[in-house]
Amino acid sequence: MNPQALHGHLDALLLAVLEGGPLHGYAIIEALKGRSGGVLNLPTGTIYPALRRMERAGYVDSSWSRVNGRERRTYRLTGAGHRALVAERTGWQEFSSTVGRFLGGVEPPHAPA
Known part of the structure; x- marks a missing residue:
């Protein structure tokens, strides 16, 4: 997949x-x-x-732990992150619906003349 296609959507995916x-x-x-x-x-x-x-923005927080002798940083959603995800989903549904009207292969009805 073209990395540019993810532009603006990576945070929502995470x-x-x-x-x-x-x-x-x-x-x-x-x-x-x-x-x-x-x-x-x-x-x-x-x-x-x-x-x-996203951590600086307050959407996730992290903590360090030791697993099998290795340090690992674990990330979790915050309340703000949950709210941001809801907003991202709403925005995505609107965007994909709108773009689908053009790229979905279905011709829209013609406006009256």
């Missing part, structure tokens, strides 16, 4: 993944890949800066 519960960064990347059937195979250099930006 919020949706975290809606299922707290995850560490690599698990987030794997969830994106798995839920998209392998289409969203995004590099850490894309995901981690977005998570840090």
